[in-house]
Amino acid sequence: MNTIIRVLTSLRTTNILTGLLIILLVAGAFIMPTNPSYRTINQMGLFMWLKGAPLSATWWLYGSMAVLVLLVINTLACSAESLIKKQSGRNLLLVISPQIIHIGFCFIMLAHLISSASAFHLYGVLYQGAVAVLPDGQQIRLDRINYETSQGYIVWMEAELGVKDRSGIDRVLKIAPNKPGLISGVGVYLKQISLNPVPRALIEVSYEPGAKWALVGGLLFALGTVLLVILKLIIER
Amino acid sequence: MIPYIATIFYLSALFHRAFLFIAILLQSYYLISRGLMLGRLPLVGLHDTLIFLSLTTALFYLPIYYYVDPKNRKLLTSMVALLCAIFSLSGALATASSAPLPPVLRTFWFELHVTLSFLSYGLFGIAALLGLMYIKNTEKTLEKYQYLTILIGYLLFSLSMIFGGIWAFYAWGTYWLWTPKELWTTLLWLVYTLYLHLRYRPYWRGKPVAIVGVVGYAVVLFTYLGVGLLMKSSHSF
Structure with a gap:
């Protein structure tokens, strides 16, 4: 038990896992652009996409997920240990700020987990x-397209949609x-x-349930990093 | 014309440091006047971004110049000047895009995302050169400044990723897209995360961690130039 705790709270474990993650992502960065299975990866939650993709193209993603799970456990264990053991005699902000960063990272991972499980992105061309x-039964109707051009380029565009909910009430969006x-x-x-030959719009309907957790994680990460950088600069000077 | 003249001044800084300041002034004038002419942040396309990268690298070197030991200044200034000259010349040779921005780029989040990215790239460049100097003569202050430069760069880069995620959510309905650019950006962030954690391990302190800081910059350059030129992603406009 002591060995497990020692490994889980070890910075060495963090470094090995981060190194492993880098190797897996480098492999993925070269597999992804060349494998046709990845053309649909951004249209659904990651877990659903993985079900239909060949293992030869996705092994690095499974590996990365396994490493990330371990990294999150390692991060939480390290943070808990720091807060329990290292408070006395040290600048409290210097102890807390890395833990805020770590919690932010864990929230971002939670966001990816939630989105991977249930996000979806639907695309469709809607003619005027x-x-x-929509998946929940509401209807959207393309009423009008507004746009502005400059030097032949579209610089502003807007679509007016009529939204009819299940009770039949219409509103403009x-x-x-x-x-x-x-x-x-x-x-x-x-x-x-596109305006010719018939006005039409490419519409995306997107459900991203992890977004709010990613925002919380991002804000915590930013707050912790700002605090840490300020403290480190003061100390190093 | 001005970017070419700035390049000549950067190259002249190999012989006298005063030319570095003139090159900085010229590039600042060029980018400001270009921004005023276009009515937007001049940070779209290789021409603008390479010149901005050259400028940020030179600007971030200024405080370092006054902190480093005078005996290291000449070589370090020459290395910075050469790097800035390469970016400046490459930017000058690239075609300047003066077309109006597509609607998806017309947002404060994009401006924040791209500005912070290139500020962090500038800092990572200085850090790599400090690392190379440290590997050569193992002077402790050089390693300390490499660390502080990477720490601030890491903060700016993390903020850039967070703002990029917010922008992506508003623009594409998700804070994360599976594209080579996003993957390499994550890799870049992980390499510097590894650097910051490795530095706490006595075994890695000194030259090994300085090398990781240099390798990080190779990943920066590949993420910025290699991925953009070789692979299609959400960052191609």
Whole structure:
């Protein structure tokens, strides 16, 4: 038991796992662009995509996930040990700030886990006046496309959607790049527009349940890192 | 024309450091005037980003210049000047894009993401050169400044990734896309994470960890130039 705890709380374990993760991701970075299975990876949750992809293309992803699970356990164990053992005689902020970073990292991992399990991204071309049905039964209708051009390029665009919920109530939703609409927790995104021969828009319907946890994790990570950098600069000077 | 003149001044800094300041002023003037002309941040395409990278590398060297031991200044200044000259010339040779930004890039999150990325790349470049100097003459202050430079670069790079995730969520409906660029960005972040953790291990302190800091910059260059030129990703516009 003591050996397990020692290994779990060891910085050496962190370094070995991080090194292993780097090797796996390097392998993945070369497999991903050349393997056709990866064309659909961004259209669904990772776990669902993995079910239909060949092991020859995904072994590095399984390996990375296993290493990340161990890394999260190692991170939590190291943080717990630091807080329990190293408080006395040290600057409290210097002890706490790396732990804030670690918790932020764990939240980001949690976000990826949640998204991998249940995220989805649906794409469809919607012609002006046409109706599409969302997974929860609500309907969206492309009413109008607005845009501005400069030097022949589209510099601003917007789609006006009519949204009809299951009780039949209509409302207008305006979406634009970087300004998605939200319908019952599902994001509706305007990707592209085309005006000829018929006005139409490429719409993405996206459900990303891990996003809020990723934001929490990112903010904690940023806060911890800012604190740590300031403290380290003060100490080193 | 100005980027070529700035390159000549960077190369002249191999003989006298004062030319480095002139090159910095020229590049600053060029990017500011280009930003005013375009009415946006001039950080889209190889031309702008390479010149900005050259400028940030030189700018971040200025505080280091005053802190390092005077006997190391000449060689370090020459190395920085050469690196900046290479980036500046490459930027000058690349075609400048003056087309209006596509709608998806017209957001504060994109500007933050890209600016912080290149600021961190500049810092990682200085850190790599400090690491090379340290490997050559094992002077402790050089390793200390390499560490501090990487620590600040790591903070900026982490913030850039967080802001990139927020932007991606607004633009593409997800904070994470499985593309080579994202994977290499994560690899880059992991290499510097490994650097920061390895430094706590006595066995790795000194030359081994300085080498990891240098290797990190090779990953920076591949992530920025190699992936962008060789692989298709969400970062191709």
